[in-house]
Each structure stands twice: as structure tokens, then as C-alpha cells.
Amino acid sequence: MKQKVQPAEGKLGILIPGLGAVATTLIAGVIASRRGLAEPVGSLTQTGHIRIGKRTDNNYPKIKDFVPVAKLEDIVFGGWDVYEDNVYQAASIAKVLDQHLLDSIKDELEQIAPMKAVFDKSYVENLDGHHVKTGETKWDLAQQTIKDIQDFKEKHGLNRIVVLWCGSTEKYFEASEIHETVEAFEAALKANDDRIAPSMIYAYAALVQGIPYVNGAPNLTVDTRALVQLSKDTNTPIAGKDFKTGQTLMKTILAPGLEARSLGVRGWFSTNILGNRDGLVLDKPENFKTKEVSKLGVLEDILRPDLHPELYGDLYHKIRINYYPPHGDNKESWDNIDIFGWLGYPMQIKINFLCRDSILAAPVALDLALFADLAKRAGMKGIQEWLSFYLKSPQTKEGLRPENDIFKQLIKLQNTLRYMMGEELITHLGLDYYEEDEA
């Protein structure tokens, strides 16, 4: 496959619906990294290594030296938002990064001003937007968005583009007949159908042009037959749903460990406190439900109560998110996990994660954008399951159980990269290390 991967020539545009805490942290971080002011920690594409060959070869190149991902220097950021603040202003309001750092790159940050957003308050009741597009129908809004993208590409002389959703969690709803086929979807756009969420309009605008779309929220968006079909038709990769950070990250690390050891789980109580705009949006039950569904599935997929009813059949899983302004973006989670071992004896694990939401999300967003661009150049299209590693609720092929175990996700990611570059896949068998000296 190696010969199929095209090089990362020219500039890559990353266009972001939602220039809030995550997006501005991403943008400021890339700029600071380019200027040598800080390190892009947490990003595999920037700091990760990958093992090639046998363990004894001791060959661990950096991922960015192994696969042709776009360079930070070649990235141009843009986006849309319902507030008209430029990225310097929005980042200052978000209070994630130190103001001194923001001030030191203010010149570049304030150049990036949002385009008018596609907005529909019924999908995000706790937000008010005034910097928004108007149009007769959703079809019109889609056309305006397509034009936004084309203009941006032309203005900045870009070679390629990725659209990266960093906006809010939309209210919960399920796919219906208008999300079945591309034709039905386009008809619904024209009919201004209520069931088309703003995020879907961005996704449509990207995919129809063959531009990869990354879904960083638990929104339905491209997890519909219509938009999956469109992505295949236009040879475009898609990845979603929901950046995997904080508590769910910990959960998909820990649960595989418990399952690996056949330890039973009776209950898992997860609570979160956070005070940023994300917390405010999720204070609305309709929006929390979208997030809850995204977060709840994780344990079942990893623990497989269908295979181990005696270990996980009675698992009681409860998740709470609490809006708590004193913490701002410093999201904090507390988990109580009731496990049991040998002869059913109970034990408990308590995890308190004092994390920072956007600090964890920004490198995930960066990697997803860069890998989606790589996938496009490698001729891959449709759902990119190998990017599940980064996602709370991985979109998978219909009929396929999603894989939430972060370590299986990691092997899949790494073996996919090895496969792309024509290297041997790794199984960790390693019996040869012991047998060779017998000969």
C-alpha cells in the first residue's frame, strides 16, 4: 500500500466549527509550538514513537518521521462561531491558557476571526448566538458554507482542507428516513427539515467537496447512512464521535485492565464537575442525554456482559455531569468502582482526575485532523475505525460492535500505520526471542 500514500505537499487548512475553549487551545498551542514556546504534548503525531520490526531491533521512529503527516508549519486555521470574537479574544475568555502565553502570540491569534455560524437554538438551548448565517432554507446555508470553504482555500492558497467539529453537544435525537440516503438528505435540506442539525450542514458542505470531516462531539452528524454514503461516494474519510478525554479516557484505560484480569464489576459511578461553556450546555437534559449515550456504551463494549454474565451481568453504571463554575475548564472527575474478585469478595477503586478539558482535547483534535488528511491521501474513505483510539463513541460499520478498549484501539492504529507504510504487523508473540538460541 505504501506507494499509494501521497505526500503532504503544500498547505493544509483546518476549518473548525466552534472556536471555543478546545479550538482556541488547539490553535494557540500549534502557534506556540511553531515558535518554540511550548511543546505539543499529548499529540501522537508530534511526539509519539512507533515500534518497527522485532523488539531486539530497537527501532522506534517518531510517528511523524514514519508516516507523511502534514507539518505544523503548513497548517492554516480558520472557522465559524456564533460569537464574533477573534481567537485571541475567545482564548482569553476561555481562560484555559496562561494570559502571558496568549499575549506573546496575540498578533497571530487575532488574525483569525470566525465566519458566521450555522446556528439553530433549538439544538443548543443554553447558548445564544448572534453571529449567524441567515438563509431561506438549510440548503442555502449549506451552499454558503461550501462557499466559505472555497473562499478560505483560495484566500490562503491551500492544497487540502479538513473540517473539524469543535462545537457544542447538540440535543439528543435519532436518525430518521431523511438521514437514509443522500437524496433524501438533500431533499430535506431544501425542505428546511427540522431534523437536520447545524452540524450536519457543515458535514455535508465538507463531504460533498471531498473534504474529510471529524466529529469531536457526540452529535449524530455523520453517523447516518446518508452521510456515510456521501463520504464513500466522494472518497472522503470521516471520523467520530466525541473526543475521548478525561473520565472516559480513564475508563477505557481501566476497564480493559479489569476485564483482562477477569475481575467482576458490580457498579461504576462517575461524576464530573466542570464550569466551562461545555458544562453550561450539558446542564440542559436534552444535551446531556446525547453525551450520556456516548459515555454509557463504553463499559458494555469493553466488559462484554454477554460473554461474562457472572462478572458483568449486574453492572450498575451511572454518569453525572455537574455544572460547577468555580472550576472553569478544570474539569474534575470522581469515579467509584465496585469490583469483586476471588470467590466474589468486594473491593473498591476510587479515581479522582483533576484534569483540564481543553488541554486533553486539543492534541486529540490535532491528531484526528492530521490523520484524516493522511487517510485522504492514502485513498481511504468512509468510516476510519482505526481512529477510534481518539473517540468516546467510535463510529463503526453497521453491525460491527464498536471497540472501546483503548489498547486494542492503539494496536489497530499502529498496525494501520505499519500497514500503510508496508511494514510487518506486530503480534507480540515473541517466542522467537527464546527459541533462536536453541538452534
Next chain:
Amino acid sequence: MKQKVQPAEGKLGILIPGLGAVATTLIAGVIASRRGLAEPVGSLTQTGHIRIGKRTDNNYPKIKDFVPVAKLEDIVFGGWDVYEDNVYQAASIAKVLDQHLLDSIKDELEQIAPMKAVFDKSYVENLDGHHVKTGETKWDLAQQTIKDIQDFKEKHGLNRIVVLWCGSTEKYFEASEIHETVEAFEAALKANDDRIAPSMIYAYAALVQGIPYVNGAPNLTVDTRALVQLSKDTNTPIAGKDFKTGQTLMKTILAPGLEARSLGVRGWFSTNILGNRDGLVLDKPENFKTKEVSKLGVLEDILRPDLHPELYGDLYHKIRINYYPPHGDNKESWDNIDIFGWLGYPMQIKINFLCRDSILAAPVALDLALFADLAKRAGMKGIQEWLSFYLKSPQTKEGLRPENDIFKQLIKLQNTLRYMMGEELITHLGLDYYEEDEA
């Protein structure tokens, strides 16, 4: 390789030096499981499943149905101890299991009385032993132990035996010239050399008869050239060191997750409180050091500061074990982990694990014994690195970096089982699920 694995015919003896909390919990649990009074939770060989074939095949047999491990019904337990209490008495003193459970299987438990132990107080200063062997030299003690094993085999009509160390942590010391070759080791036995620890005498007695030896403590024992050579000479598997339970189990689950995400770690402080005999022994600095060395290596091996100096180069790792009688066997750990992400911003993880030492260790001991016996029947000899999954400080071939990442250890274990049984190894690539429908 499949045809090479011999079936598990007849009875398997598990002979245990150290009939304390772990061993009695293991024995009582196996008996209770056989009688249907409780479930052997935490044991892969008893409750684990393994995926065979493609994900879409949905074929996940139980491990015990896939590989020919000995059945619980076919196990006979015996052992040695410095106290003369039978297993019912010792288990009652250990206070791990509910007294009502112990009483309900008292008849069988009190049949198992320890043979006299090989003991040397200079290796475990906080213990006093009086139920001990006497002899002119360590060579004599080894011969007595060999005879113990032969008598036990004959008495119970056993087909095969495994020796499973569940005794105390011995004081810290390093290998010297007497541990270089089998000849030097045997000469030292005869010369009654101080540098031969009691555990080595048991190991020698087992290996010289071709009996697998499992090292459940961080003791040096078979991690010497002499005894590795002996194990190869007699076609015998060995596995060690130190059952992986509690805090280190959590560490080898969590650290791979942090490394997978390229999150930096500045400090990792681990403290433990426990009040059982193990805690008492480790209250002695010389014995704690043996344990500390076993526990400290874990992070370095997983995080690889050599590859990621910017993420893990300054990691400060500190481990404390505190004897705290109010908790008895209910070992509890508290970890504070100082991590950093995007642009170096700090975050913290706190983990409080209210565990039970012997409840976690017993199924590990069982699996190691059963897999060591399986390996013997599969013709495998020397170090069994595929059993690292169960071990805090895995013994590896000289010159090979130990693998502490529990998920790589798990894949190695599973792929080894698949390899033994002639099944295809799993790489988690899975691109075919997506490509097949394109054809």
C-alpha cells in the same frame, strides 16, 4: 505446534512453600469452587474467554475449553511452612475469608498440614520459624525437599507436580559467582554457602526433577544463570517474579494508557497500607528493598524515558509500604500522579484502591500454576515470558527489556495460546471489515 501439547491426564499436585494468607486463600477457594460454594473470579483459566478468528466470527470460547489446562477437580494441594498450623488453622488466622465459608469446608482444609520448611532467619528477620528442617548442609536440605516431593507424589498418586512459591519476600541481595553455573550452585549447596536463599533450595529441588517452578515473590531464586540453565537442561518451565496485584497492577494498567496518549509524567507517588504478615516482613528495610526494586522498574519499562526524554525524563517515582495493623489483609493503596499535557499544562490523578491482597493474588497463583503445567506439557522450557501478564517484575532473557505493559503482556499471552493451538494470531488491523463490501 498443536499436536505437541499433551493432554492433562491424571492428577496435578501443587506444592506450595509458604502456606500463609495467599496460599490458604487459593486452596480454600479451589475447594469452595469445586463444591459450588463460590466462583473462582479473577482467574483467566477458569472464567476467561479468548477470541478466535475474525471479530465478525463472534467466537469467544472459554480459555479452559480452548487449551488443555488441568481441571480444578484434579488438583491436590500440599506445601511447607515454618508454622505447623494446618490450612484450616492458617486460613482462620489470616482472616481473609469469611469464617463461615472456612467452617463449611473445614474437613478438607484441615487435612492439609505443612511439611517442615527450609528456613533461614537471616533472610526474613521479622519472622520466627520453628517448624523447620535441620541438616548438615543446604545440600542435605535440598535432598530432604526432593524426597518430600517424591513422597507427596506417591502418596497422592499424582501424575504431575508444580512448585509454587507463596512465601515471604527475602532480603535483598544480588547474584554472585555461585549463581553462575549449575556446578557452582551445587558446590555452594554442599559448602552451605550463605548466599543460597531458602527459596533457591526449593527451586533446585523442583527443577532438578523437571518440575516447573513459579516464583510469586520478588526473590532472586530462579533469576540466576545457574537455575535458568538447570530449567533448560531438564526441559522445565519457570515463571517469576512476584505476583502482580494491587498497586502495581493498577500502575501497569494506567501507565500504558498515559504513554499511549503521549501524556507526560513528572511524578508518581505510591503509598500502601497493609497489616498482614507480608506487611510485617516488609517493615524491615532489607526486605522492603527487594520489593521496592521489583516495583520501581515498572514505570521505566513502560514509559521509556530513553525514547521520550521530554515526557518522562524527569519522572520522580517514589514507593512506600507502611505496616498498618488495622487493615489486616485489606491492603490499600493511594497514588498521586502528576501528569502534564498540551503545552506542558499540569494535571493530577489520584487513585485509591481498597483492595484485598490475597483475593487478588490467589487467582494469579492458580493461573500461573496451571499454565506452568500446560507449558511443561507443550514442551516449553526455561523462562516463560508469556506469563509476564501475572508478574510484577517479569523475568526475561538476558539482554531483553522486560515488558510491563499489561496489555502487551495480555496479547502475548493470548497469541501464545493461539499459537499453541494452531490458531491465527490477532493483530487488530481489521481493515478487511471495511474493504470487503467495496469489492
Next chain:
Amino acid sequence: MKQKVQPAEGKLGILIPGLGAVATTLIAGVIASRRGLAEPVGSLTQTGHIRIGKRTDNNYPKIKDFVPVAKLEDIVFGGWDVYEDNVYQAASIAKVLDQHLLDSIKDELEQIAPMKAVFDKSYVENLDGHHVKTGETKWDLAQQTIKDIQDFKEKHGLNRIVVLWCGSTEKYFEASEIHETVEAFEAALKANDDRIAPSMIYAYAALVQGIPYVNGAPNLTVDTRALVQLSKDTNTPIAGKDFKTGQTLMKTILAPGLEARSLGVRGWFSTNILGNRDGLVLDKPENFKTKEVSKLGVLEDILRPDLHPELYGDLYHKIRINYYPPHGDNKESWDNIDIFGWLGYPMQIKINFLCRDSILAAPVALDLALFADLAKRAGMKGIQEWLSFYLKSPQTKEGLRPENDIFKQLIKLQNTLRYMMGEELITHLGLDYYEEDEA
């Protein structure tokens, strides 16, 4: 005042509406203590001491030797419940106490069967009751309850009675004109007014007979002008509201410490998980609100943002209770407290309390019953503010700020006992210890 306190002669009946987890734990514990099977830990009246005189006198009698509280031997228990289980059955279902303990006192426990309860599902939607009184009006129900009490007293040859509410939290509502005067209240009883909660009927039945009433839930009940007046008219003590246990207990211990040191508080997030019937009832928002109001006031009363706006003016206080069946009665709380010190620098306190709801509540219920009986014999009537020590939301005289600081409550309790018995009050000044040797 000492001569006024009448001795505790004869038998004391404790009649309990709500024979659930708390009540059965109380009853079984008193019986077990009487038989010498266990200790009544957590009860000041049984195990507490009180300092009398100067520090150097070293005179600390037991409270039960200092004031004439009723003896455990003289207590007779009875009660009402919507389920017909006797106390042995109800305690077995509650799963608070070890079944072996319950079995050993089964004979006495199963003698205590509930009388039919006054029940109104609209006040506790998550419960279903079938063992309930019927009557034309609430006035009829009150008369039946009065008769229950009289019959019970006669049957058991009792000298005195206390009614102790251990039932559920009723839905939230506020006092209205029918709760203004005894006359209006009695008219409403006869008119079968919706605004009279079941708990009020029990309270009325007690007070009208001069029987002390203790309100162990956050229900409105006697916190109305009508019933306060009735208690004064009949020379009867009342105490409420809501047994102070678990998280609120911790809060009223910790908050006074922070305030004592002038440390600021920005936020206090409190979450609870519990799986008993109490948790089930509180899963209903209307009932949770009653509890929430009871719990929320605590911080404001202790920290006094009116006096220290710069320290507590912006305090964000949030409380959550989550129904979590795996924990049963083992209620567990987690608090995150954001404090700040010198120059406004932030610090955090996290408290994880693995408590047992009924184990904490039972001795509180016992003390309140015994002290209410003592107060009656001391001629005290109306609100007993000196019992605030035991209560989450102390009922106080109109216009008086409730005192929630547990240490001020304790001094008030102790000085009240000293005052009752004619001993000098304690101020902790103690300068004399230093000055006397100067003379």
C-alpha cells in the same frame, strides 16, 4: 434548676413511625447492647463523658451518670409502618446488620410488629404502602393514632412515651394558613386538608397528649406555628429536623474549622451515592428538594457570608444525591471543597466518607429520644435548640438564626446539661491556671 428534674422512673416507650433501616438498626442495637453482645458506640448518652469543674479537677463523669436519662433496660419499642414485616424481617431486608447478630436476637425482634401506618402516597411517590390506616378524615386517623399510643402504653405498663420519626422524607411544601394556629390545624384535620402531611398527624397525636416528638427527617411537621404552640400548651419538648449524619455531619465539623481560620471558600461540591430505600425515595425530585433545602442552609449559617463577604460571598454550593443500588445502606459521599488562603491562593480539600447511613443515625435517634424524655422531666417545652447538635436543619425560634456549627452546638448541649444539674458553665478561658502560681 437541679431539683426540678424528675427521675427516670418506670418504663419508657419509644414509638417510631417508620420501622425501616434506621429504626430496626436502633432497636436491634439496643437489644444487643442490653444482652452485652455489642456496644452502643456513637451515643453520647451511653458512652459520652462530660467535664465538670476546672480542667485540673480531672472530673469527667459519664453523661448517663451525670443526668438521669432512662436506662436501656427500661426502654420498650413499638411503631408503625406501611409494610407489615416485624422488626426481625425488616432488619433482615435492610441488610445493615450482620445476619448472625439478628438471628441471635430474633426472638425479641420478631415480637415487635408494626401498627398500621398513616400513609399518603402523594407525599412519598416512590413508596407503596398497603399496611395502612383508613378513615373518613385525617382527624379520624389522628384519633386512631392517639388510641394506638394509649393502647401501647397500657399494654406494656409504660410510665412515659416519646414519638420518634424515622420514616421517609416527604415531598417539599411550605407552611400555609392551616399551619398557623392549633385551631386552624384541627379544622384542617377535620376537613381532610391536602396540606396536612402524614407526619403531622403523628406529631399532633403525640403533642396533644404531652408526648415529646422528635423529627428525624427534613419534613415540615412540627416546624409550624400551630404545632410549636401546641407543644408549649401541653408542656412538651419537640426536636428537629433531620438526623445529622454522613456528609452533613462532616460539613458541620469542617466548615467551622475553615471559618475559625478565616480561610475563604469558593465552592463546595457534595455528591452522595446510596442504595437503600432512603435513596430510592430521594430519587424523586420533590422529595430530594426537601432534603436539599435541609442540607443547603448549613454552610451559610456557619460561614456567615454577611459578615465575611470577601471570604464567602461567592461560595457556590451544590449537593447531589444519587440512587446507586450496589452500595445498599453503605452511603458514601465525596466532597470537593475549593478554598483559598493568604493573598487569595487556591487550595483544595477532597473528602471521601465511606459511611453507613443507619449506623450513624441509630445512636443519634437514641440520644434524641432519651434527651427529649429528659427535657420533659426537666419541665422544658417547645423547641429544644440544645439538641441541634444532632440535627441537620435545627428548628429554632422564629427570628433566630439556626446554629449549625457542631462545636457550638456541643457546648450548648453540654452547658445545658451542666445548667440542668446546677454545675458551673465552662468558658475555656483558663487564665487562672497560669495566674494562680503568681500569687
Next chain:
Amino acid sequence: MKQKVQPAEGKLGILIPGLGAVATTLIAGVIASRRGLAEPVGSLTQTGHIRIGKRTDNNYPKIKDFVPVAKLEDIVFGGWDVYEDNVYQAASIAKVLDQHLLDSIKDELEQIAPMKAVFDKSYVENLDGHHVKTGETKWDLAQQTIKDIQDFKEKHGLNRIVVLWCGSTEKYFEASEIHETVEAFEAALKANDDRIAPSMIYAYAALVQGIPYVNGAPNLTVDTRALVQLSKDTNTPIAGKDFKTGQTLMKTILAPGLEARSLGVRGWFSTNILGNRDGLVLDKPENFKTKEVSKLGVLEDILRPDLHPELYGDLYHKIRINYYPPHGDNKESWDNIDIFGWLGYPMQIKINFLCRDSILAAPVALDLALFADLAKRAGMKGIQEWLSFYLKSPQTKEGLRPENDIFKQLIKLQNTLRYMMGEELITHLGLDYYEEDEA
């Protein structure tokens, strides 16, 4: 007594041995507060209120308006240190306060340079000092220190002085015959006796001039008959030992709450991690022992196992301090408390305090200095037990049990202030609130 308290006229010098993290945080904070840049949170003298009269009077003046403590504007700081850094430099190294704050008051901070210290490495092995006094004997060093104080007073035109120890914890040792009388002590100074610690030389230099001495470390210093006598002879107040911050602060808040409720305690495990110079000094066992003794006594004094053997007789109390550089001055504690309640049922409390050592200590140091000066003007001399509120191991009169309950300490402090100013003492009886309306 009110007429006896002299007003706070003129300037007050606060002279500090040990210009490290605590002292520089104190000095910078007072300066920042004077300039209106920050608030002196955590200081009772600056932000605390005191209730005067009956609860219904609602009269809560600020403490600084009620008693004549010196104003921040009238304080002049100076001190001694083994390093020659001025306060700006030392504060920058300590990394407690934000560098931007320090820079904004740099002009004033760098004016304060340390005088040469009295130093003896055998008392603090982990420190190296080079900015130290030399002299033939300790008597000479004392005379030099006396002169330092006189010169400082003259240079700055001071009216009064307090000496405030903020230096390191010295190694553990006990008083001997040279600490029995003033004469023996002075003879030992002249004989250059090893048993006179550096801190004692500062204390002697202060007391002999009638200058109050505050002992912020657990050092023996003035807790000897000789220096107590000297303080009485010269009419000088003394206060010590060891600023009460962090874990011990929490312990003396929580333990009184448990004791108040007659809850039993089986074990209390306390661990600390900190990375400042204090942590480095305490990494030496001899110095840790001094601290350990100071910290261990707290529980026994509060819980009184002599009165409640069944509740606290078996309490196992263990304290650990771990040097952990990643946390710097951000000291963090974790406590596990094993309690039991009704019928002996066990429960657990876990407290994780993410504190800042110097942020908690600075206001305590300020209050102690200001109150010691107040006491001097009120004619109080010798041990000031009413300042126990601020101290980990309060010095008390021989034969008197120290009071560690922070709430009793607070009442003692407040009632002492009320007594000084001729106000009525408060007993919290409050029965009159209820009785008055009966008349």
C-alpha cells in the same frame, strides 16, 4: 483588665530567624496587602470577627477593631538567614508566590537583607549555611544577636519588637540539666555546650531584653524551665510550638468532631508529600522525629483514650512525610481514618488536602506575632496558652494536659480577647432566648 492594655503606638519590628518560604510569603503578603494588591486571607487579626454580647445583639466587630493589635502599616520586617539572598531573591527561589506579584513589590522586598545567622550544622544536617556568625562561644553569639536586635530597633526607630522563628526543624533532643535554670543555661552558653541549639540562642537574646518569642517550629527552644523562667522574670510572653497548618490543622478540626459524636477510631494513617526545603530537612530521620513527636500527640490529647478506652484505646496512629520534589511548596496530605460506630461497625474517611504550606503558615505567623505583641502590652507573661489555636504542639504549663481541640482553642482565644477588653464571656447556653418570651 481593659484599662491595663496599652495602645499599639509607634512601629513594631518583626525579626525572623529563617527567611525562607514561610517568612518571605509573610513579608511579601503584608507588603502586598498594604498596597492593596491582595488580601491577607487566613489571618484572624486582619479579617476575623468576634461576637460580642448576646446572639440577638448581632454585634460582630472585626477583631482588629476590637483589640488594639498593631497595624500592618506599622510593621517593619527584618531577620537572619544562613543564605545571603535578600527577601526578593529568597521569595523567587521559594516559588510560592506568583513571580508577577513579587516583581511588582520588588523595590521593597530587596531592601530586606538577612543578618548573619547563628547556625550549627549538627542540628540540621540537610542544610548548608555559609552566611553565619562566628564567635568563641555560644555566649558570644548570643551577645551578637542581642546587638543585632538593638541596632535594628535603633536604625528603624521602632517602638517594640517580636522575634518570630520561621527557621528549620532542628534535630530531636530532650531537655537536660543545663535547661533547668537561667543560671545553668547562661553557664552552658559560656561553656559552649553542645546541648544549646541555635534557636535557643535567638530566644535567649529576645527574652533577656523582654522581647516576645514565637516558636514556629517543633524545636525545644523555649519549652524548657530555664527559658520559661526567663520569660516570667522579664515579663515577656512566649508562644509555641510549631505553626499548625495542613494535615494537623485538619486533624484537630476533624478529631474533635468524631469525639463529640462518640465515634470510635481504630486507625489513623497520615501521609504527606512535599518538595520544599522543609521537606528536604525532614527527610533526615533525626529532624523528622522532632516533627513526628509534635504531630503524634495531637490525637491522644483530643480523643482521650484514658476516658474512652473502648473507643480509642487501640488507636493505631502513623504519620509519614515524604520528600517529593515535583510538588514544591504545594504540600499535599492524604489521610485514611478507620472509624467505627453503632455496635462497632466500621466506616472509613479519606481526606486529600491539596494545600500550600507557606500560604497556610504565613497568616498564622502574622497573627502570632501581633498577638504576642498585644499580650506584652496587656502585661501577660510566660506561656500564652490562649494562642494554642495556632500551634501544632501547644506549650502548656507543666502538669497541664495540652488542649489540641481547635474549637476549644478558639473559644479560649476569643474569651481571652473578651476578657482583656472587659466583655462578657460566652457559654453558648442561650436558654434565655427561649425563656424570655414565657415571662
